[in-house]
Amino acid sequence: MSRSVAGPEIERLIQLLAKLPGLGPRSARRAALHLINKKDELLVPLAKAMDLAGEKIVICSTCGNVDTSDPCLICTDPRRDGTTIVVVEEVADLWALERATAINARYHVLGGVLSPLDGIGPDDIGIAGLVRRVAEGGISEVIIAVNATVEGQTTAHYITDQIGGGEVRISRLAHGVPVGGELDYLDEGTLAAAIRSRTPF
Structure with a gap:
């Protein structure tokens, strides 16, 4: 002791x-x-x-981001593309995408992923809020930017089932070779995903 x-x-x-x-x-x-x-x-x-x-600090009631105002600065920014929602697992993922300045859209933070083994179902993360936002109209694309894990892909499929079939385009991040990556150092799953997600040269 x-x-x-x-x-x-x-x-x-x-x-x-x-x-x-x-x-x-x-x-x-x-x-x-x-x-x-x-x-x-x-x-x-x-x-x-x-x-x-x-x-x-408060949690944004619209997207789930953390900020000092509700709705957050991203949700109220008129320069953002309000027709596109990027779905992420956690606020840290939102911050990573913002640092990359790759897209100027709105976000939706799920607060986790589906994991039946851990007892995490659709009611335990922010899927209902996402479905509601899409149903309100004005959304043309939902980009699912969850991690390339089994739970992440299960969550992506569930979201697609919930909001698919309408006018909204559903896309996901490409998975594959990172910028500056060498093939010899990549795992088989990443290489397989890179081949499947290949684009015209």
């Missing part, structure tokens, strides 16, 4: 940091010590920023 070497406030900080993705107990201790050693530069400003974020 390990003994506590710090006061309860520091132990609590370590425990909370350890809950962050990518941080285990040892990394959390290092991060906590770094914050404490840089108290005025990091710890105090971080605490203030997190307190403010806790007060101000």
